[in-house]
Amino acid sequence: MTMKMDDIARIANVSRSAVSLALNGKEGVSKETRAKIFKVIDEYNYKPLRKNRRNTNHELANVNLLAIKSSGLVGKNYRSLPFFDSLISALSERISNAGGALQITTVDINTLSQSLSDLSEKAGSTGTIVLATDLTADQIQLIQGQLTNVVFIDTYYHNIKADFVTMDNYQGAYDAGLFMLAQGYQKIGYVASDKLVSNFRMRRQGFKDALATQNLAVDNRHFYTISPTELDPRGLNIHQIMDKDAPDAIFCEDDYIATRLIKSCLNAHIDIPKELGIMGFDDIYEGTLLTPELTTVHVPIQQITDQAIRQLSGQVFNQNWEPQKTLIATRVVARKSL
Numbered sequence: 001m002t003m004k005m006d007d008i009a010r011i012a013n014v015s016r017s018a019v020s021l022a023l024n025g026k027e028g029v030s031k032e033t034r035a036k037i038f039k040v041i042d043e044y045n046y047k048p049l050r051k052n053r054r055n056t057n058h059e060l061a062n063v064n065l066l067a068i069k070s071s072g073l074v075g076k077n078y079r080s081l082p083f084f085d086s087l088i089s090a091l092s093e094r095i096s097n098a099g100g101a102l103q104i105t106t107v108d109i110n111t112l113s114q115s116l117s118d119l120s121e122k123a124g125s126t127g128t129i130v131l132a133t134d135l136t137a138d139q140i141q142l143i144q145g146q147l148t149n150v151v152f153i154d155t156y157y158h159n160i161k162a163d164f165v166t167m168d169n170y171q172g173a174y175d176a177g178l179f180m181l182a183q184g185y186q187k188i189g190y191v192a193s194d195k196l197v198s199n200f201r202m203r204r205q206g207f208k209d210a211l212a213t214q215n216l217a218v219d220n221r222h223f224y225t226i227s228p229t230e231l232d233p234r235g236l237n238i239h240q241i242m243d244k245d246a247p248d249a250i251f252c253e254d255d256y257i258a259t260r261l262i263k264s265c266l267n268a269h270i271d272i273p274k275e276l277g278i279m280g281f282d283d284i285y286e287g288t289l290l291t292p293e294l295t296t297v298h299v300p301i302q303q304i305t306d307q308a309i310r311q312l313s314g315q316v317f318n319q320n321w322e323p324q325k326t327l328i329a330t331r332v333v334a335r336k337s338l
Helices: 005-012 016-023 031-043 082-096 109-124 137-146 169-182 198-212 238-242 255-267 301-317
Strands: 063-069 102-108 128-131 150-153 163-167 188-193 223-226 249-252 277-279 296-298 325-328 331-333
Touching: 005 016, 005 031, 016 031, 063 082, 063 109, 082 102, 082 128, 082 301, 102 109, 109 137, 128 301, 137 150, 150 301, 163 169, 163 301, 169 198, 169 249, 169 277, 169 296, 169 331, 188 198, 188 255, 238 255, 249 255, 255 277, 301 325
Parallel strands: 063 102, 063 128, 128 150, 150 163, 163 325, 188 223, 188 249, 249 277
Antiparallel strands: 296 331
16 A cells, blocks of 8 residues: 555644655654654655655655775774764764654674675665775675665765765865965875775875876875874884985875874974975864864865765655766865975
8 A cells, every 4th residue: 555645644643734844854843743753654664756846855764874894994993083973973963953863883894795684674764875985896786786775975986876975086186286286395295095995096096187287296205105094193104204305295195194194293393384294185173183283175074964865865755766976076275284
């Protein structure tokens, strides 16, 4: 039997107008009533199909966030990392403001196939947002085959037909390279992640192309690799960088690397930016607590989470939905480290 709005109202013991307001994300419904309505919607897998296309702003109730632990960036303590913590907090706030709830499921990459089988039934009715930072193309396709209504965030594959939402890594690093050139730097180093994921590949290419606009390139002697999630300056040999033919400035593939580099320079009494300019990527809050504050590339996390919900809603509520790949632009934030 096809569920109708009247049926939802009767089961939830609310008025039909209350159901309509909740579905369209409008005011006039209490948080408790909204939660009751969406609970019924989830239980009966109600998906309204409207002839009136002027009002298609549906709100999801309970959403699953699937995080897959690996040896990459999303490790066992990924929630302690500022970027991921901000991303999950923004997602949770966005869903709770609509009267729903975010359920977080963390699985191990080595047991992904079995874990997906266990998740498929409960995840199908509302939808799943996958924190896909470390995932390969094959793993993306495996998840697609097991779960319905799924959006992948923080990664992007141009050859896969799926819903993706992430920052425009190429554009962000390209703009960073142009900014460093505009500051007069010519001898530029690059500190890369020792864990190569899709995001970092695009940043690497964008930065390379920016330098090429002035027929420049990062010298192999000035290309370094380091952990992308470690903030402790211990273990980073700053003298290896500074004691022999040092670059004038360094672009770091993320803010964790940049933060660690700045701390190492301060411990070694190296003047930033006089002796070495430093720039990062992500604009984590910790970068504003450093002295000097970190010049970086801002990632609009709130916009990423809003867009992920929008695309997931499209899958759930629109029977004609086609997969959408969204790259959200970034911007350079000039501070004192460059």
